[in-house]
Structures are given as C-alpha cells and as structure tokens.
Amino acid sequence: MSAAEISDYDFRALRDAIRERFGIDYDDSKQYLLQSRLQARLIKRSVPDFGAYCRFLSSHRDREDEWNELASLLTNNETYFFRERAQLDILVGPVLDESLRARGHLRVWSAACSTGEEPYTLAMMLLESHRVARGQISVLASDLSPRALERGGAGFYRELSFRVCPPEIVQRYFRPSESGFALSDEVKRLVTFSRLNLLDSPGVAAVGPVDAIFCRNLLIYFDKPTQKRVVENLARALRPGGYLFLGHAESIVRLTDLYEPIVTAQAIYYRVKPR
Numbered sequence: 139m140s141a142a143e144i145s146d147y148d149f150r151a152l153r154d155a156i157r158e159r160f161g162i163d164y165d166d167s168k169q170y171l172l173q174s175r176l177q178a179r180l181i182k183r184s185v186p187d188f189g190a191y192c193r194f195l196s197s198h199r200d201r202e203d204e205w206n207e208l209a210s211l212l213t214n215n216e217t218y219f220f221r222e223r224a225q226l227d228i229l230v231g232p233v234l235d236e237s238l239r240a241r242g243h244l245r246v247w248s249a250a251c252s253t254g255e256e257p258y259t260l261a262m263m264l265l266e267s268h269r270v271a272r273g274q275i276s277v278l279a280s281d282l283s284p285r286a287l288e289r290g291g292a293g294f295y296r297e298l299s300f301r302v303c304p305p306e307i308v309q310r311y312f313r314p315s316e317s318g319f320a321l322s323d324e325v326k327r328l329v330t331f332s333r334l335n336l337l338d339s340p341g342v343a344a345v346g347p348v349d350a351i352f353c354r355n356l357l358i359y360f361d362k363p364t365q366k367r368v369v370e371n372l373a374r375a376l377r378p379g380g381y382l383f384l385g386h387a388e389s390i391v392r393l394t395d396l397y398e399p400i401v402t403a404q405a406i407y408y409r410v411k412p413r
C-alpha cells in the first residue's frame with residue numbers, strides 16, 4: 139500500500155477530534171507531522187485513507203482501542219530525573235515542612251508523569267531528606283499514555299534519563315544491568331501509577347485532596363482555553379492552600395485567578411486560593 143496523504147479537510151477533522159479528546163493542539167504547521175505519525179495506523183487498521191481513518195475513530199467498535207494507541211503515539215514523553223531541580227527543592231523544603239506541621243504527612247501528585255522519572259525523583263528526594271517515614275508520604279503518578287505508564291511501572295531506565303541525576307543517587311537507588319539501570323523496589327513501592335486524562339474533570343477531582351501537584355511541561359502542548367480548563371481542574375484536586383508546579387516555560391498568570399503565584403529567586407510556583 140502506498141503512503142496515504144492527508145487532505146486539509148481530514149486534517150482539520152482529526153486535529154479537532156484529537157484536541158477535544160486529549161487537549162493536544164496540532165496547529166496548521168503540524169499537518170505533515172500528523173500525517174507521518176498516523177500513516178502506520180492506517181496500515182495497521184487496513185483503512186485506505188485518512189477519511190476512512192476518521193470514520194474508524196468515530197464509529198468503529200474498536201475505536202476506544204485505537205484512541206488508546208493514539209494516546210501513546212501522539213504524546214511527547216520527553217523527561218529525565220531531577221529535571222528543574224529548584225522546584226524539587228521547594229517541595230522537599232517549605233512544602234514538606236508545612237504539610238508535616240499541619241497534617242503529619244505529604245501527598246504529592248505528578249499529573250503528567252510520562253515514563254516515571256519525575257515521580258521517582260520526588261520519591262528519592264523525600265527518602266534522601268531523612269525527615270519522613272515511609273507511611274508519611276504518598277507519591278501519585280498519572281499520565282495519558284498507556285505505553286509511558288507501562289515503562290514507568292517497569293522502572294528500567296537508559297543513560298539519557300540520568301543526564302542531570304547526581305551520581306550518588308544512581309549508585310544508591312539503581313542497579314546497573316546490561317543496557318541500562320533498574321530502579322530499586324524501595325523507591326518503586328512509594329509511587330502509585332494510574333492512567334488519567336487531565337481533561338476528565340471528575341477523574342481529576344477524585345485524585346484529591348493532595349498537598350502539591352507537579353504538572354510540568356504539558357501545558358505547552360495545549361491551546362489557552364485547554365490550559366485554563368486543566369489548571370482549573372487541578373485546583374479541585376488540591377487541598378485549600380496546596381501548591382501547583384508548572385514547567386519553567388509555562389505560566390498561568392493571566393489565565394485564571396484560582397491561584398496566586400509565589401516567586402522566589404530560584405523558581406515560580408502557585409498556591410491555590412481558598413475557595
């Protein structure tokens with residue numbers, strides 16, 4: 139079968155359906171990117187062109203399975219251990235202090251956790267702080283992509299994930315194997331993975347109440363209305379006064395008034411206002 143081309147009409151239909159379901163925004167400049175990412179799916183599903191593929195996604199009995207494939211295929215899962223360290227230090231510093239003082243435990247949620255490097259970093263840093271017993275912390279981790287979550291659960295990582303990871307951490311919590319590093323059960327046990335689409339308002343609210351949410355390097359893939367919808371969903375999962383951490387290229391200052399920004403010399407993060 140020769141490679142199918144996507145028409146402008148089918149591109150717009152697919153783009154709108156993807157945005158509605160996942161929030162991910164394929165703007166006009168990404169028409170050919172989408173075409174090349176989906177070409178193999180047409181072959182897999184034995185459909186002759188993109189129009190037929192759109193119909194498959196809207197009405198075929200296996201459409202939900204196909205959407206799950208797309209959740210893995212269309213997401214960018216770039217991540218690594220100890221990414222944007224300054225924010226991590228704030229969690230293990232003032233946020234942990236406040237939570238221990240007020241409630242005696244910390245519940246933190248990595249809400250777009252990709253392959254697990256972010257929640258495992260949080261767990262390792264909490265262990266390294268020597269200030270909390272195992273029963274005082276829970277690290278929740280969720281993502282849209284089934285394939286990324288599977289890799290997170292496996293806890294096996296290659297060199298690239300350790301690009302800024304302190305060597306003593308690798309030594310303490312990982313076991314070298316032939317082609318990478320396997321994470322110790324001690325850390326794996328602290329993190330609970332689940333699948334969640336952050337557009338799903340009841341699903342997001344049901345995760346709460348948590349003390350802090352890391353939702354970093356996700357909003358950049360969404361248009362403004364979707365960004366607003368997601369951060370407002372997340373506000374409902376935070377306990378009153380809880381904290382939201384975004385990626386350093388992401389800001390919600392003019393997007394919603396549910397949060398107040400906290401600006402330090404090292405990082406910016408947000409506190410949800412009392413409701």
Ligand SMILES: C[S@@+](CC[C@H](N)C(=O)[O-])C[C@H]1O[C@@H](n2cnc3c(N)ncnc32)[C@H](O)[C@@H]1O
Nearest residue numbers: 160213215216217250252282283335336354355
């Ligand atoms: C670039 S990764 C960020 C990983 C990590 N937070 C970090 O900063 O290193 C973005 C993640 O967002 C996930 N994602 C995309 N759309 C999503 C949605 N609607 N709900 C939940 N996760 C989503 C992707 O699957 C991907 O794993």
